[in-house]
Amino acid sequence: MTEQQRPGGGEAQDGGTGEPAFRPRKNGQEQSVSEELSAWMRTGWADTEKRDVRPIEQARHTAHRRSGLSARFPGERLVVPAGGLKTRSNDTEYPFRAATDYVYLSGDRSDDGCLVFEPHEGGGHEVTAYLRPRSNRENGEFWLDGHGELWSGRRSSLAESSALLGLAVHDVRELPALLEKAAGGVATRIVRGHDGALDRIVDGLRGGATEESAARDEELAVALHDMRLVKDEWEVEQLQKAVDATVRGFNDVVAVLPQAKATSERYIEGTFFLRARVEGNDVGYGTIAASGPNATTLHWVRNDGPVREGDLLLLDAGVETTELYTADVTRTLPVSGTFTELQRRVYDLVYAAQEASIAAVAPGRPFRDFHRVAQRVLAEGLVEWGLLEGPVDRVVELGLQRRYTLHGTGHMLGLDVHDCARARTEEHLYGELRPGMVLTVEPGLYFQPDDLTVPEELRGIGVRIEDDVLVTEDGNRVMSAGLPRASADVEAWLAERMPKA
Secondary structure (H helix, E strand, C coil), X not given: CCXXXXXXXXXXXXXXXXXXXXXXXXXXXXXXXXXXXXXXXXCCCCCCCCCCCCCCCCHHHHHHHHHHHHHHCCCCEEEEEXXXXXXXXXXEECCCCCCHHHHHHHCXXXXXXXXXXXXXXXXXXXXXXXXXXXXXXXXXXXXXXXCCHHHHCCCCCHHHHHHHHCCEEEEHHHHHHHHHHCCCCCCEEECCCCCHHHHHHHHHHCCCCCHHHHHHHHHHHHHHHHHCCCCCHHXXXXXXXXXXXXXXXXXXXXXXXXXXXXXXXXXXXXXXXXXXXXXXXXXXXXXXXXXXXXXXXXXXXXXXXXXXXXXXXXXXXXXXXXXXXXXXXXXXXXCCCCCCHHHHHHHHHHHHHHHHHHHCCCCCCECCHHHHHHHHHHXXXXXXXXXXXXXXXXXXXXXXXXXXXXXXXXXXXXXXXCCCCCCXXXXXXXXXXXXXXXXXXXXXXXXXXXXXXXXXXXXXXXEECEEEEEEEXXXXXXXXXXXXXXXXXXXXXXXXXXXXX
16 A cells, blocks of 8 residues: 555645645655646646536435425425545545435435535425535645545546536535525534534534434434335345345355365455455445354354354355445355254254244234244244243243344344334334335344353354345245255255365
């Protein structure tokens, strides 16, 4: 990785001229810039403006979403930031991922952007995207600024972005002054937590941070999560694209199980990550590649354990598309290719719970029904095995089965892996399923290595089966049906895909 400019180097101005100044790193090998080089860098550049830009494919959907949000907050200014780069260590940053609500309303994925809904007197809003423009070639910003285009790559011009997004687009550097100038008499809400500078500006416009203003901002965030509960047809297509790529990623993993046995869980993680980067933006969340007793840790993301013959491998992973929609799928695989009798017994109980749970996903059914159904099937099996004392009704009422299952049976899925988390409980947790909702169904059983309440032979076994399910007009569709689920089908899949010894 090359080393020259300090990040944000162009922020320093040279002698009051308004032009960026060269700011070398303390131990950078070049400590000055000659006037001749500075002058030469201003010349000889071709015009690269794109003049045949077409709108992004989701533009009509984002326009509809903005109209819906506008109708919920008449007469109020709404500020929806994208967020900015975050430092990983010293002078390196994490890969940027724009804030979900910003992406949902704009389709844009660039850092430091912001949407502003400015209310009209007669109703409705004028919506403007504020973005970073192309780096200035005349004043040297493109190479003197640590985040200039020579260092970070070409950005769309403001005109290009306007054509892409179907929005008015202005320079984001103008936004603070515009907000302060336009503040009078208009209530302002902001989606907080993504841009600290804008949070402080909006607080200043409102006379400081108060409990009342925080509550009003939370209402904006909740409204956006409510809107995202039901996916439009374009979003469903994106989620199916994410799921299909994820299925291919699981097939990739099965094909390299011998190499994983020779190395570690990280070989599995890396194999899946390759598929995610080739077909999408990234993984949608930290991959869980948990072999043997690590499978009993629900969010095992260290992925540094051995992959041993005779163990089960629990792989929980999802590809995030370039438009930032993610899949979330789990399969539990016998590393040897065949379940032992005990492993199959645990697996088949989880599979039975999932089958019953998926059948409970339908429009008009309470959101919690598919969880209750899965929990009862698991409880019945645990009582039958003698791990819990019945009757089953008592076990379920007291939640005793949760010692071995712990988590909920599913969650909403979309731009976030745990989507719509701030939606109103009456719309989500206590609401009814509606066509267009997409959720996971993922029962599991986990017998901890040190759990003395279970027989020794069960300790260290963890099984989860997770699929992504679309609620349809007349029931549901398992979007991840491309991967086998039943134990015999899993074994047949492994026999077909795993390299022969």
